[in-house]
Amino acid sequence: MQIDEKNVNFLKKVEELSGEKITLCEQCGICTTSCPMVDEMDFTPAGIMRAVQIGDETIIESKAIWVCASCFSCTVRCPRGIDLSKVTEALRQLTLRKNVDHIDLKEVKKEKLPAIAVVSALRKFTG
Amino acid sequence: MAKIGVYVCHCGGNISDIVDVDEVARFASKLPDVTVVRSISHMCSENGQRTIMDDIEEHNLDRVVVAACSPQFQGSTFEKTLAKAGLNPNMVEMANIREQSAWSHYGKPEDATEKAKILTSMAVERIRKKEPVERISMKIGKNALVIGGGIAGIQASLDLANAGIDVYLVEKEPTIGGHMAQLSRTFPTEDCASCILAPKMADAAEHPNVHLMTYSEILEVSGSIGNFKVRIMKKPRYVDENKCTACRECEKVCPVNVPDEFNLGMTARKAIYLPSSTAVPHAHVIDKDACLGLNPLVCGRCAEVCEADAINYDDTPLYVNLEVDTIIVTTGFDIFNAELKPQYGYGKYRNVITSLQMERIIVEMAEGRPPRPVGKDIAFIQCVGSRDAQVGNLYCSRICCMYATKLASLLKRADPSSEVYVFYTDLRAYGKGFEEYYRTAQEIGVNFIRGRPGELMEDAETKKVIIKVEDTLTRKIIERKFDLVVLSVGMIPSPGTIKIAEMLKLPRSSDGFIKEAHPKFRPVDTPVEGIFVAGTAQGPKDIPDTVAQASAAAARAMTFMNKGEFEMNPIKAVINGEMCNGCGICAEHCPVDAIQVKGVAEINPPLCKGCGACISFCPRDAIDLRIYSDDEIMAEIEAALKDKREDEKRILIFADDMCTYTLADSVGTAKREYPPNTYLIRVPSSSRVTPKMMLKTFEMGADGIFLGECEEAVSPYPNTLDVIDENIKKVRTVLSRAGIAPERVNYSPFVTVMLPKFVNTINKMVEIVNKYGNIPEEKRRKLSAVEVMQ
Numbered sequence: 001m002q003i004d005e006k007n008v009n010f011l012k013k014v015e016e017l018s019g020e021k022i023t024l025c026e027q028c029g030i031c032t033t034s035c036p037m038v039d040e041m042d043f044t045p046a047g048i049m050r051a052v053q054i055g056d057e058t059i060i061e062s063k064a065i066w067v068c069a070s071c072f073s074c075t076v077r078c079p080r081g082i083d084l085s086k087v088t089e090a091l092r093q094l095t096l097r098k099n100v101d102h103i104d105l106k107e108v109k110k111e112k113l114p115a116i117a118v119v120s121a122l123r124k125f126t127g
Numbered sequence: 128m129a130k131i132g133v134y135v136c137h138c139g140g141n142i143s144d145i146v147d148v149d150e151v152a153r154f155a156s157k158l159p160d161v162t163v164v165r166s167i168s169h170m171c172s173e174n175g176q177r178t179i180m181d182d183i184e185e186h187n188l189d190r191v192v193v194a195a196c197s198p199q200f201q202g203s204t205f206e207k208t209l210a211k212a213g214l215n216p217n218m219v220e221m222a223n224i225r226e227q228s229a230w231s232h233y234g235k236p237e238d239a240t241e242k243a244k245i246l247t248s249m250a251v252e253r254i255r256k257k258e259p260v261e262r263i264s265m266k267i268g269k270n271a272l273v274i275g276g277g278i279a280g281i282q283a284s285l286d287l288a289n290a291g292i293d294v295y296l297v298e299k300e301p302t303i304g305g306h307m308a309q310l311s312r313t314f315p316t317e318d319c320a321s322c323i324l325a326p327k328m329a330d331a332a333e334h335p336n337v338h339l340m341t342y343s344e345i346l347e348v349s350g351s352i353g354n355f356k357v358r359i360m361k362k363p364r365y366v367d368e369n370k371c372t373a374c375r376e377c378e379k380v381c382p383v384n385v386p387d388e389f390n391l392g393m394t395a396r397k398a399i400y401l402p403s404s405t406a407v408p409h410a411h412v413i414d415k416d417a418c419l420g421l422n423p424l425v426c427g428r429c430a431e432v433c434e435a436d437a438i439n440y441d442d443t444p445l446y447v448n449l450e451v452d453t454i455i456v457t458t459g460f461d462i463f464n465a466e467l468k469p470q471y472g473y474g475k476y477r478n479v480i481t482s483l484q485m486e487r488i489i490v491e492m493a494e495g496r497p498p499r500p501v502g503k504d505i506a507f508i509q510c511v512g513s514r515d516a517q518v519g520n521l522y523c524s525r526i527c528c529m530y531a532t533k534l535a536s537l538l539k540r541a542d543p544s545s546e547v548y549v550f551y552t553d554l555r556a557y558g559k560g561f562e563e564y565y566r567t568a569q570e571i572g573v574n575f576i577r578g579r580p581g582e583l584m585e586d587a588e589t590k591k592v593i594i595k596v597e598d599t600l601t602r603k604i605i606e607r608k609f610d611l612v613v614l615s616v617g618m619i620p621s622p623g624t625i626k627i628a629e630m631l632k633l634p635r636s637s638d639g640f641i642k643e644a645h646p647k648f649r650p651v652d653t654p655v656e657g658i659f660v661a662g663t664a665q666g667p668k669d670i671p672d673t674v675a676q677a678s679a680a681a682a683r684a685m686t687f688m689n690k691g692e693f694e695m696n697p698i699k700a701v702i703n704g705e706m707c708n709g710c711g712i713c714a715e716h717c718p719v720d721a722i723q724v725k726g727v728a729e730i731n732p733p734l735c736k737g738c739g740a741c742i743s744f745c746p747r748d749a750i751d752l753r754i755y756s757d758d759e760i761m762a763e764i765e766a767a768l769k770d771k772r773e774d775e776k777r778i779l780i781f782a783d784d785m786c787t788y789t790l791a792d793s794v795g796t797a798k799r800e801y802p803p804n805t806y807l808i809r810v811p812s813s814s815r816v817t818p819k820m821m822l823k824t825f826e827m828g829a830d831g832i833f834l835g836e837c838e839e840a841v842s843p844y845p846n847t848l849d850v851i852d853e854n855i856k857k858v859r860t861v862l863s864r865a866g867i868a869p870e871r872v873n874y875s876p877f878v879t880v881m882l883p884k885f886v887n888t889i890n891k892m893v894e895i896v897n898k899y900g901n902i903p904e905e906k907r908r909k910l911s912a913v914e915v916m917q
Contacts, residue, residue, distance in 0.1 A: 028510075028552040029597035032604065033581030034470075039604075047602050077470070077581060079552075081516035 007055025014052050017090035024080045025049040031074035031084055040067045045074050065091045129255055132163040132188040136170035136195035138225055145229040147240045154244045158251045162186050171201050176208045183212040192250045194222035197792045215259030222250035226795030238803040252766035256758045260697050267353040267693040271684055272451040277305020279457035279662025279677040281331045286681035288336035301342045302406035304328050311489040314533040315564030321405050328407040351733035352657025357449040363442035364412045370437035371410035373401055377429035385417045390487045393498040399429045453657045453684040458624040460663035463512025463616040470582035478592050479612045485534050502610020507531040509551040513617030522638045524617030524667040528555045531615045532565055535573040548574045618667040640666040651680040659683050698737030698754045698811050702728045706749035713741040718845040738844035739815025743854050767806040768828035776896050778805045778831040781816045787835025789879045801886050802893045814847035818857040826910045831896040834874035841878055865909040868899045
């Protein structure tokens with residue numbers, strides 16, 4: 001991977017959106033084994049942090065950021081005091097801001113789906 | 128009338144290439160009381176100094192101004208010159224026309240010359256107000272107190288004792304030796320810790336100059352260097368340490384079993400016990416909380432069997448008062464309480480222990496009495512309680528990487544069929560022989576895995592501990608069962624360190640350990656004169672560093688004691704007893720508790736560090752500062768603002784001696800330019816510049832005032848930035864009321880390396896003043912009418 005300005009800008013963008021200092025991450029991996037969803041993830045939480053650190057934009061295509069349940073287990077254990085759930089939320093925002101609808105609302109059957117599920121399926125659809 | 132000689136130095140062109148030195152000399156000759164003016168190539172040379180001495184003799188000069196380089200550079204040279212010529216060394220003043228003019232305004236020779244003239248007149252006006260100052264020396268004897276009998280305290284005591292100093296070594300536990308006595312082996316050499324320590328413990332006890340006081344606590348310390356008064360309580364031991372032969376017969380009959388703290392609760396001891404097998408003094412002690420009441424009617428079995436008749440149930444505390452000249456604090460560390468990381472299950476899971484427990488297990492195993500099995504699969508988890516914002520400890524404890532490597536190696540070698548894992552975040556093998564030792568551990572098959580486990584689980588049936596961890600190098604999540612998990616706990620300041628720091632008023636750094644006077648150049652001094660610190664009381668460190676610091680602290684203490692006389696920093700607050708009404712406000716604000724109110728306020732000179740922070744708080748203007756008196760500084764300010772043209776703007780910068788003044792010199796040396804209409808006034812601390820003084824400065828014609836002060840972390844004076852902040856607020860309030868922009872006064876903390884920050888800050892200040900223009904005369908006059916709220 002060629003590293004250039006694009007990478008730096010991606011890191012800056014995520015830092016700005018999350019309000020977290022991602023360069024603080026020392027890659028200890030405590031978030032990974034604190035995560036109850038990690039078995040379902042294609043990237044570990046520490047892996048996500050590393051990807052952002054080096055400015056690897058492809059991380060927003062990962063499944064992991066959508067699997068994150070925002071349970072804050074990582075956040076309460078991070079020895080560097082980083083709020084990782086804000087970072088994954090920022091990564092999700094990067095997709096959400098593109099306003100891509102994953103389903104056609106008209107096609108949602110009149111099944112009694114809770115509103116939150118409809119919204120999730122619409123924008124946060126994990127495939 | 129004073130007779131002043133003014134000497135303008137060329138500095139071999141350094142000054143004279145830019146500044147018109149003859150013009151400065153002509154200007155100086157018209158200044159009041161100036162008798163002789165000379166302009167010479169190198170004032171600091173033998174020839175230059177000789178000229179001053181000859182002039183003093185011939186013209187009967189009583190004061191000298193040298194317009195040359197920084198007083199921090201050559202000040203002491205000219206002080207010595209004056210002393211040789213029979214004048215008080217305080218009667219010389221330097222005008223810093225090299226760093227502050229020729230070098231920092233080299234692009235503007237005319238401005239540089241004008242500024243050099245003003246700097247010279249500032250020095251002349253100041254020297255006119257100066258009085259001879261007698262140096263204050265105090266007698267200092269050869270008695271030292273060492274608090275804490277770990278390896279640091281033992282080493283410091285032995286060094287002092289061998290140099291002929293009387294040492295009182297005070298230890299709160301019944302034996303000396305500290306944590307080192309508990310360790311198995313030392314890294315990276317794998318010496319048996321107690322085998323190398325025991326002879327030193329014995330030396331300390333037997334040395335004729337060491338007065339060992341174990342089981343003793345410091346109750347109170349007062350006074351200052353050369354005259355510390357210490358009150359110590361020797362706790363009742365209930366066993367006469369001189370009679371006890373440590374035959375251990377008493378232990379056999381004692382019916383009480385309690386956890387043995389030396390083995391961290393993994394084994395039991397009796398209520399009467401020998402603190403450790405290498406205890407010094409080698410005598411038993413009765414744990415009065417565990418003993419059946421110290422009442423011979425209830426039990427008394429130990430006394431019955433004691434052939435030495437050493438047991439005394441009626442023992443009482445013994446109070447001892449000492450006078451000592453210096454103090455070395457070696458109160459050490461404690462291990463991090465692993466229960467504060469509940470996810471690791473310490474105290475809950477049977478097979479999770481701390482590294483210090485592992486040390487004891489290895490020692491006891493070697494003696495053939497393992498307190499518990501270690502199993503075949505052993506894991507170490509690093510950074511427990513260190514480098515962890517969640518528990519508030521941001522620092523690295525420095526020893527855990529290597530002790531884990533050591534324990535892992537010892538276990539692996541003891542049983543090569545075992546599997547030993549070390550889960551680490553960063554492996555720091557920074558010391559002599561450490562990297563090689565790490566390599567050896569890898570060679571014998573210790574597994575190092577880079578990852579910090581989130582939480583530990585216990586297998587309900589086998590009680591094995593399950594570790595799940597991300598191998599951060601392959602991004603794979605690894606899971607494995609272990610017979611035993613060792614938490615590599617970090618160091619925290621011991622309760623004794625915290626208590627003694629509070630008692631002696633020693634500041635602590637943000638990590639909680641005792642702060643040194645200067646992180647680079649005074650690493651074992653504390654900011655309190657005559658008190659030194661060594662070992663882990665100052666911060667996490669290993670044994671070699673601890674011993675090195677202990678010897679350093681002993682040497683530093685001897686530097687003062689061997690001379691027999693101690694010369695104090697002559698800058699001291701002085702109370703005018705007639706003005707003082709004993710309100711005590713100054714005493715409340717003194718950052719080092721150097722003021723006592725006995726009817727009127729009194730300064731304790733050895734404690735006073737001469738920052739001058741108290742002066743601003745005195746509602747009756749009853750405090751002044753020796754060497755930096757109100758009169759002297761006001762004279763300097765007046766000269767700096769004299770003959771100001773109408774359109775001219777002048778900014779006064781008060782620079783604390785240690786950081787800002789030094790920094791301004793460095794800026795000059797680096798030839799970084801800043802606007803020349805800025806005039807530096809050297810003060811010990813900018814907290815000495817009172818609101819009244821600042822307002823007076825504005826009234827006299829300043830258009831801006833800037834205060835520079837050391838950053839808290841390197842400042843020799845505690846909390847002066849708070850005082851400055853408060854003073855500036857007061858001045859700004861008054862300025863606003865008079866319709867003057869409050870931004871005309873500002874301050875900033877500096878350290879000596881912040882060259883760009885200094886230049887930028889000064890530029891910004893000048894910009895602000897330019898923006899607002901000159902202060903109109905009628906507004907300045909308003910200031911004189913305002914009474915400053917103190």
